[in-house]
Amino acid sequence: MGKTSLPDAAKIKDELLKVYPTKVKRKRSKHITVISPEKEGDSIQANVRTVPGIITQRGCCYAGCRGVVLGPTRDIVQIIHGPVGCAYYSWLTRRNQTRPKSADAPNYMTYCFTTDMQEEQIIFGGEKKLKQAIQEAYDLLHPKAIGIFATCPVGLIGDDVHQVSREMSRELGINVFGFSCEGYKGVSQSAGHHIANNQLFKHVVGLDDEPIAGKYKINLLGEYNIGGDAFLLEEMFAECGFTLVSTFSGNSSYDDFCKSHNVDLNLVMCHRSINYMAEMMQAKFGIPWLKINFIGAQATADSLRIIARYFGDSELIDAVEKYIAQEMPEVEKAQAELRPRLEGKLALLFVGGSRAHHYQELFKEIGMKVVGAGYEFAHRDDYEGRKVLDGLEVDADSRNIEELKVEKDNTRYQARLSAEKKHELEKQGITLNHYEGMIPSMEKNTLSIDDISQFEQEKLLELYKPAIFCAGIKEKYGVQKNGIPCKQLHSYDYGGPYAGFRGAINFYREIDRIINTRIWKLIDAPWKEEEQIRADFAAS
Amino acid sequence: MLLRHTPKEINPRKALTINPAKTCQPIGAIYASLGIHKCLPHSHGAQGCCAYHRSTLTRHYKEPIMAATSSFTEGASVFGGQANLLQALDNIFTIYNPDIVAIHTTCLSETIGDDVPQIISKAHEDGKIPEGKVVISASTPSYVGSHITGFSNMVKSMALQLSGGEGRKNDQINIIPGWVEPADMRELKRLCQEMGLNTIMFPDTSGVVDSPQTGKFQMYPQGGVGLHEMRRIGDSEATIALGKFTSQAAAEALDAKYKVPCQILDLPIGLKATDRFINALRPYSRLKVPESINYERGRLVDMITDMQQYLAGKRVALFGDPDQLISLSEFLVDLDMRPVYVLTGTRGKKFLRRMQEILGQAVPEAKVQHAGDIFLLHQWIKNEPVDLLLGNSYGKYIARDEDIPFVRYGFPITDRVGHTYFPSVGYQGGMQLLERILGVLLDRKDRDTPEESFELVM
Structure with missing residues (x-):
């Protein structure tokens, strides 16, 4: 399909909005942006409440905190204080893979811990039961750390998870800390990410000052090891000569978090969920951060080169170049093989807080065209870049999410870069602590849609007839009933890994398989056409 | 090990639930x-x-x-x-x-x-x-x-x-199927049809959560009980409600509102529970139980008699929802198997009473738990192992760690297909279930048998 045959995105936007009542139409209109040729002024509404009754992709604050950010850490016992459901649904469903360091090292990922609150606790308070639950978990497992997660009713009845955590911390002599991540807070998972960042920063980061051996020390922030992505990246870092201290939070452990403030640089994958941590570590310890992207082979190569230039050692730069040169031939071979089968096909991506941006790289590498993309729970800076941050209005729903006041740590703050070095990097086009956002990388006459609704999804499928739609489990089968394949970009459909060079090859092959699989051509029974002709004839 | 922190020693817990056997x-x-x-x-x-x-x-x-x-x-x-x-x-x-x-x-x-x-x-x-x-x-x-x-x-x-009625009895009965799969609901309707009955089943998820691939998404698929049908349930001759825990409340409410007499039966899973279901339908049917149903029953009985030697004495652990566990346990006993651990996360003394009726004589050593969790079930298994585990997908972690043949049954099943398409109720459903149980048991036997005694015919 050539460029000229693409429908007019502005007209599609009108179609998406037609059905809505006036007020809803006005609101939704601001969430749908037609990408202009110059892009500069393209603005979008994001991180505001979903209109009740709209079938949304979004989840809640608790899901963002316990499910996304804390979920992948294997050795913190995570007790969910609330009725049983919240614990149940976040039990093993995000498929974060983890590799304990030995056969008897702690791994609580397969366990689900909850106070299973009953009516009695709703009426009389649940703190006593929570304390008892913490005690029982401690007696059974003797963990180093326990995290307590508050669900909706906990906040409403006034149980204080922080007070209970402090008490039990003193009593047991281990680190117990709470998260006030009740589901009603904020407008999506995003509030939960922020709360998780805050509490990890307050209670865990910086506890272990033991010097770390090795060169080029980095943390990887916002990588959750879905389908083993983090495993591939760990190997990649090792081969290039980096020392990866901790990942927030994929294949992650408590001890690694404790010493994560002793690195030279933070790398940020998912800007939305973890930029708070990067900013706070910068403010307190002087660690700069770089927005990188290891989804897409070219993006991976570019990211590695930028990181190498940050350190500036020729030894590292050479190692990185060697690694890229070693990996690229296979990638290019796969691209050349699959491109003819996929070139020009259309893709739509509506997912997450960074994946809708990152995965565009992979589609472009196999010649596909992304005609629409949007996030489920991102903010304006994820669309338009951090340049909009100063002008962002904080509404009532976000104002209640604590913004930590972080100050320089007098003893441990250490500026990693001189002003000249920073300037020099900027001259090379490397801006620290910065993210461009998704919109600048999109093509004109495409759509960016925030918090897409079920209705808009259906309409897009009808109007674009894409070759593939990317979303999550709730959307998957509705899309596929239209005869259009849906790739889950949260869970990867239990496949992956897709990060780095080898991951890119996996993804190309997966997209080829899912689009060109034979069954899509067998949906209609062999007699359907004939019977239709006969029926039409009889009717005429 | 996936569940490396589960100890054999059982210490009672009062406040902490670990690996729940229920959700909200x-x-x-x-x-x-x-x-x-x-x-x-x-x-x-x-x-x-x-x-x-x-x-x-x-x-x-x-x-x-x-x-x-x-x-x-x-x-x-x-x-x-x-x-x-x-x-x-x-x-x-x-x-x-x-x-x-x-x-x-x-x-x-x-x-x-x-x-x-x-x-x-x-x-x-x-x-x-x-x-x-x-x-x-x-x-x-x-x-x-x-x-x-x-x-x-x-x-x-x-x-x-949603109910309604005009005050005169219609030649129809209500079926409340309980929390079963769409294939089960379809099978229950088929059995009623074979019995020559007009039925209204509610809820009815067949045709809703197992809709066909047609190339066109339907926001509201064809299935589901219609509002026009619900408006007539007050005029039905009777209500047959399947499963005390899931269907009794509705059946009794309808009885109180419209004087539609109700019978509460166990879910018709397995031989005897299906017999009771068919028997309960008989008074409302002008037909004798049709030969087709007798044949179905006969085929299930035949399958059991043929394969009984592989089933007898096998120790089974099962977890899930009370209505299912009651009927499954009874079926397992009829297969001469020994449901030694039966655990539900749902609270209910009536569950314990019914299980006592089923297992008290037949499997006196059985441990039965309501308001329990899967962590406890695992501990029981660690103390005395079983030959078979039945439960939802969360059971796979125990099955792998303890190397136990595992049949997925219940909700949720997140890692296999089939449960929505093939019924487990009725005689045919009993055969499906038995085939799956035998499949895992015989696969295990084939895996563990020494080469010299490996059998072609079983």
Whole structure:
């Protein structure tokens, strides 16, 4: 399909909005942006409440905190204080893979811990039961750390998870800390990410000052090891000569978090969920951060080169170049093989807080065209870049999410870069602590849609007839009933890994398989056409 | 080991649940609501509940599961969710055009005390509910009961709020199938048809959560009990309700409202429970039990007699929902197997009483637990192993660690297909179930038998 045959995105936007009542139409209109040729002024509404009754992709604050950010850490016992459901649904469903360091090292990922609150606790308070639950978990497992997660009713009845955590911390002599991540807070998972960042920063980061051996020390922030992505990246870092201290939070452990403030640089994958941590570590310890992207082979190569230039050692730069040169031939071979089968096909991506941006790289590498993309729970800076941050209005729903006041740590703050070095990097086009956002990388006459609704999804499928739609489990089968394949970009459909060079090859092959699989051509029974002709004839 | 921290030694826990064998009420309410034709379930609470329930049901059915939410924010949690629900109803009818909206509550809206029936009245007054459209509701606080309670509460709301009758008995009976799979509901309808009965089944998720691939998404698939049918259930001769935990409340409510006498039976899983079901249908049928059904029964009995040697004495652990466990245990006993550990997360003394009737004599060593968790079940297994594990997909972690043959049964099953397509109720369902049990047991025997005694014929 050539460029000229693409429908007019502005007209599609009108179609998406037609059905809505006036007020809803006005609101939704601001969430749908037609990408202009110059892009500069393209603005979008994001991180505001979903209109009740709209079938949304979004989840809640608790899901963002316990499910996304804390979920992948294997050795913190995570007790969910609330009725049983919240614990149940976040039990093993995000498929974060983890590799304990030995056969008897702690791994609580397969366990689900909850106070299973009953009516009695709703009426009389649940703190006593929570304390008892913490005690029982401690007696059974003797963990180093326990995290307590508050669900909706906990906040409403006034149980204080922080007070209970402090008490039990003193009593047991281990680190117990709470998260006030009740589901009603904020407008999506995003509030939960922020709360998780805050509490990890307050209670865990910086506890272990033991010097770390090795060169080029980095943390990887916002990588959750879905389908083993983090495993591939760990190997990649090792081969290039980096020392990866901790990942927030994929294949992650408590001890690694404790010493994560002793690195030279933070790398940020998912800007939305973890930029708070990067900013706070910068403010307190002087660690700069770089927005990188290891989804897409070219993006991976570019990211590695930028990181190498940050350190500036020729030894590292050479190692990185060697690694890229070693990996690229296979990638290019796969691209050349699959491109003819996929070139020009259309893709739509509506997912997450960074994946809708990152995965565009992979589609472009196999010649596909992304005609629409949007996030489920991102903010304006994820669309338009951090340049909009100063002008962002904080509404009532976000104002209640604590913004930590972080100050320089007098003893441990250490500026990693001189002003000249920073300037020099900027001259090379490397801006620290910065993210461009998704919109600048999109093509004109495409759509960016925030918090897409079920209705808009259906309409897009009808109007674009894409070759593939990317979303999550709730959307998957509705899309596929239209005869259009849906790739889950949260869970990867239990496949992956897709990060780095080898991951890119996996993804190309997966997209080829899912689009060109034979069954899509067998949906209609062999007699359907004939019977239709006969029926039409009889009717005429 | 996947569950490396589970010790053999059992210390009682009072406050901490580990690896629950139940989840919360609203998901059951959604599943029941999906069994009404052109119904959109609606979750009155924060967004996450609805997202979690849709995701879990989707993983189990591999089907689109539609539901809307009141999307509570902190403001709504303080000032009440009335404005959210009114706006939601307006949007739902304008955008998604269902015939019925079935609202259930959450722990959030229950804790703040939202009065949903009052809000629905207000919606009617404000003209938010178009002519001919229906809104029903069930109270389903997550801190009471389990997903089973939520299912039961929504089915009861259907029986009270969608029902109708003209006061004269029709030649028809109501079937309340309990929380079973769409294939089971289809099978129950088939058996009733074979018996020559006119039936109205509610809820009926067949054709809703197992819809065909046609190349065109249907927001509201063909299946589900119709509103016009529900309007007639008050005129039925009788109600046969399957499963005390899931169906009794609705059947009794209908009896109280319309004087439709009800019988509460165990779920017809296995030989004897199916016999009781067929027997209960007989008085309403003018036919003798047709030969076709006798044949089906005979084939199941034949299969058991043929394969009995591989079943007898095998120790079985099972976990899941009470109605299923009751009938499964009885079936296992009829197979001469020994259900030694039976555990549900749902609370209920009547579960213990019924299990005592089934296992008291036959398997006196059996441990039966209500309001238990899978962690405890695993500990029992560690203390004295079993030959077979039956339960939902979370059982696979125990099965792998302890190397136990495993048959997936119950909700949720997130890692296999088949449970939605092939029934486990009725005689044919019994054969399906038995085939799966035998399959894993014989595969294990083939794996473990020394080469010299490896058998071609079994």
